[in-house]
Amino acid sequence: MKLIIAYIQPDKLTAVKQALYEKEVYKMSVTNALGCGQQKGYHETYRGADVEVNLLKKVRIEIAVNSKFVEPTVEAIIKGARSGKIGDGKIFIQSLDECIRIRTGEKGEDAIG
Amino acid sequence: MKLIIAYIQPDKLTAVKQALYEKEVYKMSVTNALGCGQQKGYHETYRGADVEVNLLKKVRIEIAVNSKFVEPTVEAIIKGARSGKIGDGKIFIQSLDECIRIRTGEKGEDAIG
Amino acid sequence: MKLIIAYIQPDKLTAVKQALYEKEVYKMSVTNALGCGQQKGYHETYRGADVEVNLLKKVRIEIAVNSKFVEPTVEAIIKGARSGKIGDGKIFIQSLDECIRIRTGEKGEDAIG
Amino acid sequence: MKKLLLTLAALAAVVCLTAPVHAQEVTADVIVADETGYAIDNLFLFIGAVLVIFMQPGFAMVESGFNSAKNAVNILFKNVMDLCIGVLLYFLFGYGIMYGDAILGGFMGWGGMGIGGIASDVAAGSLTPQCDFLFQVAFAATAATIVSGAVAGRLKFSAYLIYSAVITGLVYPISGFWQWGGGWLNGMGFHDFAGSLVVHAVGGFAGLAGAIVLGPRIGKFGADGKPKAMPGHNLPLAALGVFILWVGWYGFNPASQLAIVGADNTNAVMLIAVNTTLAAAAGGILAMLTTWFIHKKPDLTMALNGILAGLVGITANCDAVTNVEAIIIGVVAGVLVTLGVKLLDKLKIDDPVGAFPVHGMCGVWGGIAAWIFGGQPMLAQITGSVVIPLWSFVTMFILFSILKKFNALRVSPEEEIRGLDLGEHGEEAYSGFQLWTTQ
Amino acid sequence: MKKLLLTLAALAAVVCLTAPVHAQEVTADVIVADETGYAIDNLFLFIGAVLVIFMQPGFAMVESGFNSAKNAVNILFKNVMDLCIGVLLYFLFGYGIMYGDAILGGFMGWGGMGIGGIASDVAAGSLTPQCDFLFQVAFAATAATIVSGAVAGRLKFSAYLIYSAVITGLVYPISGFWQWGGGWLNGMGFHDFAGSLVVHAVGGFAGLAGAIVLGPRIGKFGADGKPKAMPGHNLPLAALGVFILWVGWYGFNPASQLAIVGADNTNAVMLIAVNTTLAAAAGGILAMLTTWFIHKKPDLTMALNGILAGLVGITANCDAVTNVEAIIIGVVAGVLVTLGVKLLDKLKIDDPVGAFPVHGMCGVWGGIAAWIFGGQPMLAQITGSVVIPLWSFVTMFILFSILKKFNALRVSPEEEIRGLDLGEHGEEAYSGFQLWTTQ
Amino acid sequence: MKKLLLTLAALAAVVCLTAPVHAQEVTADVIVADETGYAIDNLFLFIGAVLVIFMQPGFAMVESGFNSAKNAVNILFKNVMDLCIGVLLYFLFGYGIMYGDAILGGFMGWGGMGIGGIASDVAAGSLTPQCDFLFQVAFAATAATIVSGAVAGRLKFSAYLIYSAVITGLVYPISGFWQWGGGWLNGMGFHDFAGSLVVHAVGGFAGLAGAIVLGPRIGKFGADGKPKAMPGHNLPLAALGVFILWVGWYGFNPASQLAIVGADNTNAVMLIAVNTTLAAAAGGILAMLTTWFIHKKPDLTMALNGILAGLVGITANCDAVTNVEAIIIGVVAGVLVTLGVKLLDKLKIDDPVGAFPVHGMCGVWGGIAAWIFGGQPMLAQITGSVVIPLWSFVTMFILFSILKKFNALRVSPEEEIRGLDLGEHGEEAYSGFQLWTTQ
Numbered sequence A, B, C: 001m002k003l004i005i006a007y008i009q010p011d012k013l014t015a016v017k018q019a020l021y022e023k024e025v026y027k028m029s030v031t032n033a034l035g036c037g038q039q040k041g042y043h044e045t046y047r048g049a050d051v052e053v054n055l056l057k058k059v060r061i062e063i064a065v066n067s068k069f070v071e072p073t074v075e076a077i078i079k080g081a082r083s084g085k086i087g088d089g090k091i092f093i094q095s096l097d098e099c100i101r102i103r104t105g106e107k108g109e110d111a112i113g
Numbered sequence D, E, F: 001m002k003k004l005l006l007t008l009a010a011l012a013a014v015v016c017l018t019a020p021v022h023a024q025e026v027t028a029d030v031i032v033a034d035e036t037g038y039a040i041d042n043l044f045l046f047i048g049a050v051l052v053i054f055m056q057p058g059f060a061m062v063e064s065g066f067n068s069a070k071n072a073v074n075i076l077f078k079n080v081m082d083l084c085i086g087v088l089l090y091f092l093f094g095y096g097i098m099y100g101d102a103i104l105g106g107f108m109g110w111g112g113m114g115i116g117g118i119a120s121d122v123a124a125g126s127l128t129p130q131c132d133f134l135f136q137v138a139f140a141a142t143a144a145t146i147v148s149g150a151v152a153g154r155l156k157f158s159a160y161l162i163y164s165a166v167i168t169g170l171v172y173p174i175s176g177f178w179q180w181g182g183g184w185l186n187g188m189g190f191h192d193f194a195g196s197l198v199v200h201a202v203g204g205f206a207g208l209a210g211a212i213v214l215g216p217r218i219g220k221f222g223a224d225g226k227p228k229a230m231p232g233h234n235l236p237l238a239a240l241g242v243f244i245l246w247v248g249w250y251g252f253n254p255a256s257q258l259a260i261v262g263a264d265n266t267n268a269v270m271l272i273a274v275n276t277t278l279a280a281a282a283g284g285i286l287a288m289l290t291t292w293f294i295h296k297k298p299d300l301t302m303a304l305n306g307i308l309a310g311l312v313g314i315t316a317n318c319d320a321v322t323n324v325e326a327i328i329i330g331v332v333a334g335v336l337v338t339l340g341v342k343l344l345d346k347l348k349i350d351d352p353v354g355a356f357p358v359h360g361m362c363g364v365w366g367g368i369a370a371w372i373f374g375g376q377p378m379l380a381q382i383t384g385s386v387v388i389p390l391w392s393f394v395t396m397f398i399l400f401s402i403l404k405k406f407n408a409l410r411v412s413p414e415e416e417i418r419g420l421d422l423g424e425h426g427e428e429a430y431s432g433f434q435l436w437t438t439q
C-alpha cells in the first residue's frame, strides 16, 4: 500500500478529481496549503507598499492506494494538474504500513477503497 | 516509531482526544481537511440551484508514537470515532525514521512523548 | 529521499524560511495546524466563563529532500524555530519512495529540488 | 419572458379577487389648524420610527456576532423574520389590542384590525394614525427580536416563527395596553417613559423563559457543572451592532416624547437624548471595569453589553432625571449586567448573548430607577416592574413548554452539533471560509 | 514635510488656474414668504436624500455578501465608484438632461451643466436647487448600483466605470425626463411615484442586458445545463445590507412626496411609510414560504430578496393604495421574485444576486399594480412599464455589446477562476483568512 | 433571584448616597417666542448629532478592517471606549472649557462642569444647552477616535484610555475654544466651518505624534528600510465604514450651519450638503486614478481613503465655495492623500490606516482652501492651519513620550506578534475561523 501526496494548483482540483474518478479512484482527502517552490512568488502592492507573496496557495491531496493503483493514480493526477507552467506541483509517494477502516475495523488492502 | 494519520468526523474530535488521554497519548496535531470517500456527499439547494457537496468536512489527526503505543492509539481512535455510519473515517500507519524535539535536540523514542 | 515534517510555532515561520534559504533549501509546503503537546494549553475567559484552549496554533512544514540534504534541513529548522521554551515543536523524518514533478514528469532526486 | 408574463397575469388575477379585509381612507378635509406643527411632530416621530427600525440590524449583528458561525444564518433569519412577522401581526391584531378601547374588564384593548380604528386632528402633537402605527410597530418588533439571542443555537426555526407571531400579536400588546394604551398600570401612575419594562423587560423575560425551557446548549456546562465559554464568531459585527443600537436609541428614547413642537417638548427631547448618551457611556465603562477587576482582562463583549445595559436602564426614566443621575443609572446598569451574566452561569441558564441581564434585569432597574431618581410613585413603579416581567415570563414559559411537549422546540443534538445553518437551512453563512469544525 | 508643502503649493497653483466652468450663487435676497415651511420641507428632503444615499452601502453589502470572497474587493470597488462617478456625471450632465427644458422634440431635457439652471421660491413645498439635486443624485446612484450585482464575478472593472458614467450621465436621465422631468410619459398620465420603473426597472433591465451579453460565470451551469449554486460568501453582510436598504427606503418612498408641510402631505408621507413597511414584510414572508414549499427548506437569501422585491413593488404606487393592498402587492412581489430566480436559471442567464427578478420584474409589477390597485390609467401604466425597461435594456445591451466587441467587457477565464480581486486589484478582501481555494 | 435583588438593593443604596455633583434644570418658563422655529432648529441639530455619532461605527469598521485580524478586538474596543470616555470627560470638563468664558488670558474657557453653565432663549436658531452639548460631544468623540487607527497594532489598551481622556477632556476643547468658543483664532477671522482643523487635523496630528513616538509595527519596514505592506483583514468592513462615514458627514457639515430656519440658513445647509457630496466623489475618483497611474492597479483602500480625504478637505470651507470649487477641493485632496501615504512610507512612519494623510494633511488643505477658494483672510487661515495642528502634535507628543518613559505605551514584541487581542483581552475577533497565523 502506498500513500500518495500531491500538491497542485487550486484551480486544478476539479480536473484532478475528474481524472481520478475515471481511473476509479474515488477516495481522497484534501487540505489547503501554502507552497514555496520554483514559482518564485510575486510582488503586489497594497496602499503603495510592497507585498512579497512567496507562499502561494496550493491544494494538498492525500490518497492511500493499493500498489497496483499507484500508477493510474499518478497518471490521473498528472493528467488533471499539468498545464506545463511552473507551479504545477509535485507528487510524493510513500509506503503505507497499514490502513484501518474505523467503521468496520477492516484492515489492509480491503480497507483502502 | 510510527506515524499514525487518522481522518475522522469533526464532531468526534473531543471523544477521540478523550480516548487518547485515557491511553496516555497526549500529543497530536490536528488539521482541517475535506474528504471524499464512500460517504457520497449530499445535495443542497442555494437560491433554488443545486449544490453538490462531495468534499465533506473532516478532521485529520497526526500522531507520532513509539511502536508499543501503536496498538492502544489505534484502539483509542476507533473507540472515540466510531459511530458505525459511513463516513467514520480511516487510519493510516506509516513508519517513522526519526523524531527530533526542536527545543532540546533529543532524538528518537525519547523525543516523541 | 526523505520527507521531513516539522511542527513549529507560527511566529517562527519567517525565521525558519530564512534559515532554510541559507542552506539552499528553497522548496517547502506549509499548512496551519492545531497542536497538543507538552505545552499544556491555557485558560482564557470569555464573558466570565472559562475557555480551555489545549489545541494551540502551530504551523506544519513539509519538505521533501534528497538524503544529503536531510542534515542541513533539520539544522536549519532547529536554528530558526528554537527558543528553548516548551512548545518549540517537533521534526519527523520519513522515507520517501518517489517524487514526481507534475510539469515535466521528471522523477526521483531530480524532481525534488 | 412569455412564461413570466403569464405567471404575472395569473397572480394579478388571484390578487384582484382578494377583497381588502380592512380599508383605510386618508381623509384630509379636516380644517387645517396648525399644519406646520403637525408636519414637524409627525416628521419627528417618523424619524424616530426609522431609527428604531434601524435597531433591527443592530440586534441581528450583535446576536449573530456573539454566536458561532455554524448558527449565523439561523439567527439572522430569525431576526429578519421577527420583523416581517411582527409587522404583519401587529398590523392585524397587536395595534388594535394595544391602543383600542378597554375590553375584558380592562385586561386588554380592542380597536379593530389594521390601523383604521384610531383618528387624529391636524395640530402640533397630534399624530396621523399611520405615523403612530409606524412608531409603535417598531417598538413591538424590538421586544420580539430580543429573544432570538437568548435561545440561539438550539431553538427550531419554525418554533421561533410561532413565538414571533404570539409575542407581537398578543403578549406584547396586552401588557403594552396596561401601560401605554391607558390601562390599569397607567391608571396607577406607573411611569415607563420609553419602555424599559414595556419593551425591554418583556423581551428579556421572554428570553429567560425560552432559555430555561430549552436548557443549555450542548457543551455549555462541563461535566463538573462549570460553565464553558462558547465564544462569538465575529466580534466586529457585534461591535457594529452595538453602535447601531446606540444610534437607534436616539429614536427610541427622544421620540417617545411624541412631540417636539413647544419649548417644553423641545427641551425634554434634548434632555432625553443627552441622558441616553451619558447612561450608555457610563454603562460601557463600568461593565469594562467590573470585568477587568474580576477577570484581570478587559473584555470587549462585556463592555458592549454594558453599553446596552445603560441604554435599557435609562429608557424608563430618561425624561425625569438629571444628567448626573443618568450617569449613575448607567453606572449601576453596567455593574448589574456583569453580575447578571455571572448569575446565569451559576444558575446554569444558557443565554448566549446576555439578553436577560441586559434587557430583563436592566429593564427592571430602569423601572426602579424611575422611582429612586425620577421621583415616580414607589408603589406604582414596583408594581409595574414586577407585573410586566411576570406576565411575559409566565405566558412565554407556557408557550415554550407547549412547543416542547409537541417536540417542536429544540433541534436534534446531531443538528445542534453540526449547526442549525446546515440542518435547518442547508446554507452556510461563510461559504468558502475555512472554519475550525471543532475546537 | 517640505516636500509635502511644495507638492501642496504646486497643486494649489494648478487648481487656481482652472476656472470654474459653472458658477452657482445662492442668492437669498428673495422676500421671505414662508421661511418655516421652506425650512421643514427642505429638511425633510435632505433627510430623505441622506437615507437614499445610505442605501449605497446596503447594495454594496448585499452584492458582496451574495458573491464569492475572491471577488469581494471588486464588487465593493464597483459600488464605491458608481456612487462617485454617478455624483459627478449626474452633476455635469444628468441633472440638466432630466430636469431641463425639453429638447430634441421632447426626447430629453437640457438645463445646462451643474445645478444652476433651475431656480426656487422660498415657500413650503419649494426646494432649493441644491437640495433637489441632492435628492435626485441619490436616486440616480441607486439606479446605477443595481447592475453591479447582476454582472458580478466576470465584468471588467474598467468596463463598469464606463457603464456607470453612461447610465448616470445619459440613459437614466433621459427616461427619467420622460416621467419626472415632465416629458411625454408624464403627459400620458403614467404614474410611477418613487421609481419602481424610473429607477429600479432601469437598473434591473440594464443588469439583465449585462448578464446576457456577458454570459454566465464559469461553472454556473453544468455540462448538462443544470444550474449550479455558487453560494454567497458572507450572509451576515448580505442580511445587514438588506436591513440597511429597508431603512434607506424610508427616504426613497416617503420623501418622494417632496413635501411634508400641509396636512395632505403629512398624511400622505405617513401612509407611504406604512405601506412601504407592510409590503417589505409581506414580500419577505412570501418569498420564504414559496422557497420553503418548493425546496423543503427556508432559504435566507431568498427571503432577503423577497423583502427587496416587496419594497421595489410598492415603490410606484405606495401613495395610491391602502395598507391591505400594500400587503397584497408585497405578497405578489415575494412570489414573483422566487419564480424569477428560477426562470433565469431555466433561461441560463446568470444573475448572481437576483438583481433582475428583484428590481426588473418587481419594478414592472409595481407599475402594473399602480393600475390594478392604485386606480391609475391602464394604458399609461402599461406603456410606462414596457417602454422604460425596454429603453434601458436596449441601450445597455448595445453598450455592453460594443465593449464586448473591443474585448473590454469580460476578464480572462484564468482571472475569473483565480478571482477578480487578485487579477484586477492585486488585493484580497480577507487577507489572513484561510479560504477554501476550491470547492 | 434573591441574590440578584440583594445586589440591586445594595447598589441602589450606594448610589443614593452619591449626591449629584452638578445639577441641571431644564426650565421652560421662558416666554415662548418662536416655538416652531426653536423646535425645527433643535430637531435639525439633533439629527446632525445622531449622524455624527453614527460616524463612530464608521471609524471602527474602517480601522479594524484596515488592520490585521489578530488586532481587531483591540481596535474595536478602543473605538468603543473613546466614545464612552469621550462622552463623560467632555461632559465633565471639555464642554466647559470649550464654550465657557475666557480664562488664563484667553488660553482656554471655563463654564463649569456639566452642561448647566450655558443658557438659551426659545427662538429659531437658539439651541437648548442639552442639544448643543449633544452636537458638540459628537465632534469631540470624532477627534478622539481618529487616532486609534494611526497607533493600531502596538499601542497598549490602557495607554489609549489615558489618551482618550486627555484629548476629549483637555486638548481638543482648548484649541476648540480658540476657534469655536470665541477665542483668539476666531477673533483673527480664522474660518473653519465644520472642523477640518478643529476636529480632523487635531485627530490627525495627534495620530502622527502617536505613530512617531511608538515607532513602526514589527515587520513594517524591511531590513533594507523598504516599506512592507501589512494588508487589512476585512475590506468589506472597511468599505462599509467609509460609506457610513460619508453618510455621517451629512450631519458633520450641513448641521454645522447650526440652524436651518430662515431662507439663508436653508439654502446654506443644502449648498453645504451638495458640496460635501461632490468633494467626496471627486476625492475618491482622484485617489483611485492616482494610485492606478502609479501602481498600475486600482486600489480599493486608497480610493476609500480618497473619499475621506475629500470629505475632510471640504469641511472647513463647504459653506463658502461653489459646487465646482468643491469638486476641485476634492480632487486635490484625493491626490494629496495618495502622496501622503507614500510620504509616510518614505519617512518610515507607520500609520496603518492613513489617519494622518486623511485627517491631518487634508485637514490643513481644508483650511488653506478656505483662503484660496472661500475668500477667507490669508493670514488667519494660515495661522489657524499651522497653530492648531501644532498644538495637537506637541501636546500629544509629550503625552505619548511620558507614557513611553514609564513603559506604559507599547506592548511587548511577543504580544505584538501574537496579536493584541489575545495578549490584552484574551479574546479572538473571529473565533472558529482559520486564520493564516503567519504569512
Ligand SMILES: Nc1ncnc2c1ncn2[C@@H]1O[C@H](COP(=O)(O)OP(=O)(O)O)[C@@H](O)[C@H]1O
Pocket (backbone or CB within 6 Å): A007, A034, A035, A036, A037, A038, A039, A056, A058, A085, A086, A087, A088, A089, A090, C027, C028, C029, C030, C062, C063, C064, C065, C101, C102, C103, C112, C113
Ligand atoms: N521539495 C518539496 N517539498 C515540499 N513541497 C514541495 C517541494 N517541491 C515542491 N513542493 C510543492 O509543490 C508546489 C509546486 O512546486 P514548484 O516548484 O513551484 O512547481 P514545479 O514543480 O512546476 O516547478 C510548491 O508550491 C510546493 O507546495
Ligand SMILES: Nc1ncnc2c1ncn2[C@@H]1O[C@H](COP(=O)(O)OP(=O)(O)O)[C@@H](O)[C@H]1O
Pocket (backbone or CB within 6 Å): A027, A028, A029, A030, A062, A063, A064, A065, A101, A102, A103, A112, A113, B007, B034, B035, B036, B037, B038, B039, B056, B058, B085, B086, B087, B088, B089, B090
Ligand atoms: N484511500 C483514502 N485515501 C485518503 N483518504 C481517505 C481514503 N479513504 C478514506 N479517506 C478519508 O476518510 C474519510 C472517510 O471515509 P469514508 O469512505 O467516507 O468512510 P468509511 O471508511 O466509514 O466508509 C474520507 O472522507 C476521506 O477523508
Ligand SMILES: Nc1ncnc2c1ncn2[C@@H]1O[C@H](COP(=O)(O)OP(=O)(O)O)[C@@H](O)[C@H]1O
Pocket (backbone or CB within 6 Å): B027, B028, B029, B030, B062, B063, B064, B065, B101, B102, B103, B112, B113, C007, C034, C035, C036, C037, C038, C039, C056, C058, C085, C086, C087, C088, C089, C090
Ligand atoms: N507525538 C507527536 N505527534 C504529533 N504531533 C506532535 C507530537 N509531539 C509534538 N507534536 C506537535 O509539536 C508541537 C509542540 O510540541 P510540544 O510537546 O508542545 O513542544 P516541545 O517539544 O517543545 O515540548 C505540538 O503542539 C504538536 O503540534
